[in-house]
Amino acid sequence: MAFNAPFSLLVLAARLLVSSGDYIAELTSYTESVILQLALSQPGTFECVLFDMHKQHPFEVVLGDLMRSPKLGHVVKNDPTLLLICGLERFNLHKANRWEKLILLSLIIFFFLVTNAYETKIISLMSSKPSFRTIQTIEELVTSGTPTKADFKKLIQMDLSPFKGTVVNSSDKLVSMDGVSAYLATRTKSKLYLPIFYFDYNLQRNTYVILDDHLGMLIGAFLTSNHNPLQEMLEWSERAFFEGGLLNFYTAHFQLESVHAMQKFRPRTAAKLMLTIDDLLPAWLSLAVGTVASGLLFCGELLIGRCKKPLSAARRKIVGVYCEALLSCYLVARAFWAKFSSFDFIPEIFNKNRPVQRRQRTKFDEHIKM
16 A cells, blocks of 8 residues: 655554454544544655454454545555555556556566466477477368378278368378378388488477377288198298287387488487577567666656655755855855945846945945955
């Protein structure tokens, strides 16, 4: 709450022992009288904070009555800090002026950032820039507008209606994808080729994502001649290989050899582990804009305060010293002038159109000339 007085008033109500209605009314009336007397006797601005060490019902009633008292309408005003921290308000913020709303909005943003530790989040975003949201389903793929490529010659009969006409014919292979479009491929080949050819070493992740949805199922088989005597032996061998994990072993071995072969021809670049000037540029720009805006606002408040604020005791003392110095200079100059001329100095300046007349010397003039 802001009051009119040149000093800060702290009202501490530790306990209200009496909780009757008459006592509360008398205490409220007495406090209103004290505030009005201070506001009339010593005009200015100071902060008045009312709080209770032991929150009790009578104190809250007295504080509410003071805040809403019609007698203090010209004294009590909204304080943005108390309003945000303690929830104290003189009237509804929807009825406040635009400047008060602007101050409260900036304070709300400030306290929100402070209480949520957003400085660490901002630094983490500058060090590792966020990417686009990962697409997980065919519906999200169609909504994003990403085209889907497929080789129609090798494409078996399957339902492509979920893509809603976004599938185009292309002869690109899994080892030469453009990095922009989506591709139709089997899950086995995708898991085999993506870690080898489409892995980002800076972000430590694949540039392509395998969707959870599937369009059909392909069953692997080996073609043999009819009534082949080795058919049963081949079925048993294939089952043994699958159950023994030989296929997974050869898959991992193929991926490892492919990665080593690619690293031989891949240029070595140092990993980006530290922030550069380009990464810090948005933060510096926002800091500079905020500093300049706050500085201009502070200078404007100082100018407005100097124009509206009355002279304080220190300033009145300084003005009095200056006035005494000027009066002393005038008396000394008048004494020197009276010593060398018999005419008075004042009439000659202010009465130029009137002839200067000689007047009788007073005791004051004679005392100065001596």
